[in-house]
Amino acid sequence: MGRINVDINPKVLQWTREEAGYNAEEAAIKLSVDLRLYKSWEKQGEQIPIGKLRKLAVLYKRQLAVFFLPQVPEKVKKPKDFRNLSLTESFLSKEILLTLRRSTHLQRIANDLVGDNYWKNKLEWIEKINSIKKENEKINNLREIIGINIEQQMKWRSDNEAYKKWRMALEDKLGVLVFQFSMPINKLQGFCITENLPYIIITNSNHSYTGRIFTLFHELSHIIKQQSGMCLIDKIEESQKEEWNHNAFAGKFLVPADFLKPIDNLDKITFYAHKLKISREVYLRRLKEEKIISDSNFFILLEKIKASYKINKKSKGFALPEIKSKASRGETFYNIVFDAINSNRINYSDAANALGLRLNRLLNEI
Numbered sequence: 001m002g003r004i005n006v007d008i009n010p011k012v013l014q015w016t017r018e019e020a021g022y023n024a025e026e027a028a029i030k031l032s033v034d035l036r037l038y039k040s041w042e043k044q045g046e047q048i049p050i051g052k053l054r055k056l057a058v059l060y061k062r063q064l065a066v067f068f069l070p071q072v073p074e075k076v077k078k079p080k081d082f083r084n085l086s087l088t089e090s091f092l093s094k095e096i097l098l099t100l101r102r103s104t105h106l107q108r109i110a111n112d113l114v115g116d117n118y119w120k121n122k123l124e125w126i127e128k129i130n131s132i133k134k135e136n137e138k139i140n141n142l143r144e145i146i147g148i149n150i151e152q153q154m155k156w157r158s159d160n161e162a163y164k165k166w167r168m169a170l171e172d173k174l175g176v177l178v179f180q181f182s183m184p185i186n187k188l189q190g191f192c193i194t195e196n197l198p199y200i201i202i203t204n205s206n207h208s209y210t211g212r213i214f215t216l217f218h219e220l221s222h223i224i225k226q227q228s229g230m231c232l233i234d235k236i237e238e239s240q241k242e243e244w245n246h247n248a249f250a251g252k253f254l255v256p257a258d259f260l261k262p263i264d265n266l267d268k269i270t271f272y273a274h275k276l277k278i279s280r281e282v283y284l285r286r287l288k289e290e291k292i293i294s295d296s297n298f299f300i301l302l303e304k305i306k307a308s309y310k311i312n313k314k315s316k317g318f319a320l321p322e323i324k325s326k327a328s329r330g331e332t333f334y335n336i337v338f339d340a341i342n343s344n345r346i347n348y349s350d351a352a353n354a355l356g357l358r359l360n361r362l363l364n365e366i
Contacts, residue, residue: 003049008067010045013056015072017042019058019101021094030059061098063177076100079191079228082243084235089187096188099181103202104193109354110177110333112196112362113340119197122175138168139253146173150259154275159209161279166216170201171332176223178216178330180205190215191230192222199223205328210279248289254278263287264297266304280305322365325355341366 017027031052041048057064078100083090092100103346125145132138143149146169167178182202189211201219203212207267215233222229236243248342257274264271264287266280273283284301286294289340293301320325326334337354340346344355353360 003051006045006050006053006068008045008048008053009070009072010042011072012067012069013048014042015075016056016060016062016066018178019076019097020062021092021097022060022246026057027059031055046194070116072320076104077195079230080195082229083188083232083242084237084240085187085232089128093184096184099183099202100191102181103179103200104196106179106329106354107177107196107198107200107334113336113345114195119175123197123199125174126224126226134251135258137284139249139256142253146170150256150276157278158212162211163213163216168331170216170220171330174220175199176201176220178203179331179333180212180328180330182206187232188230189233190219191228192219193228194223194226195228197342210273210277210282213277214250214254214279214282217253218246221246221249222324235312236269247285251282251286251289255283257290258276259284260290260292262292264293264301266301269301293314321357321361322355325357329355338366 005255017024022030024039025035025132028035031038033052053067054064054216056062057067067078076097078092081090086365125142127276129138129142129145132141148165148169153162156165170176174203175194175198178199179200183206183235185206188204189207190203192199201216203215205212207215211234215231218231218233219229222231231241231243232245233247255278257278260283261268261272262271269280269283269287273280276283283303284293284298284305288298289294322350334355337346337351341351348359348362352359355362357365
């Protein structure tokens with residue numbers, strides 16, 4: 001049987017490459033073809049071997065059918081870039097572009113399955129919170145809506161449990177979906193998208209649990225302002241007033257002023273940070289914000305904390321596909337898809353695709 005060649009819209013071929021973060025030379029190398037030949041495919045879209053398109057589908061993490069679309073779909077809209085990076089550092093890596101695509105795809109599915117009105121009703125709290133002028137009152141009111149007080153926060157047994165509890169509360173009480181994916185930790189720690197419903201927050205699974213917890217509330221501060229953004233929270237400087245304020249909001253939410261103790265001892269800071277399931281740096285910065293610690297002591301202790309950081313190599317142990325799916329998509333998204341299956345609003349094949357599972361794994365879950 002001879003090789004099968006196909007004709008496609010060349011602009012679709014270019015779009016898939018650019019959305020995946022590859023240049024033409026990289027694509028040609030991956031396909032083991034001459035660069036001039038590959039460029040001719042993007043210019044004319046004629047006589048492209050179907051086997052090469054299959055390779056590109058795997059490389060770009062697309063379904064093969066995407067290459068046969070008659071028109072070029074819209075590009076994924078990038079959130080505003082708040083990261084404190086130079087122009088040469090601020091490019092979006094292939095991992096980040098893939099996370100943006102996945103997140104907006106899941107966002108569309110969640111909206112398709114339950115509709116605009118469902119999410120609009122869930123987000124009514126935003127108008128109430130924005131009507132409150134004093135920040136402390138705003139934070140206290142938000143705590144009441146979420147339904148977790150400081151005593152409950154201190155009872156959690158681990159940072160992992162704390163992250164799961166906060167994540168579920170944001171989804172259940174606020175109607176904000178939280179996804180988590182692996183991204184380069186030195187390039188992006190989290191982002192949020194508010195242009196479409198539902199509003200979503202994405203955390204970096206390479207971050208510590210305390211880092212992810214802080215990201216949740218930094219991004220929630222963006223969401224209260226109905227503002228999308230990509231954030232590198234650990235690199236924010238005081239000159240970045242907007243991002244600094246979002247960090248301050250997250251810190252005040254997680255560490256109320258009346259809980260702070262007048263301490264300047266690293267062991268005690270570690271003790272209280274552990275009780276609250278936050279990082280030592282967050283607790284230390286809250287001491288400085290409330291003028292409980294001198295600037296000189298703050299910088300001495302900050303250097304000690306930074307010097308104590310260890311590079312933890314992430315374990316790549318085996319996890320069942322359904323466990324990984326639920327961890328990345330969250331309980332709420334998982335439940336929305338299964339409710340849709342039970343009410344015949346989504347077929348098994350589309351549900352498996354939405355959850356990133358093979359059909360047989362999905363059927364085992366039902």
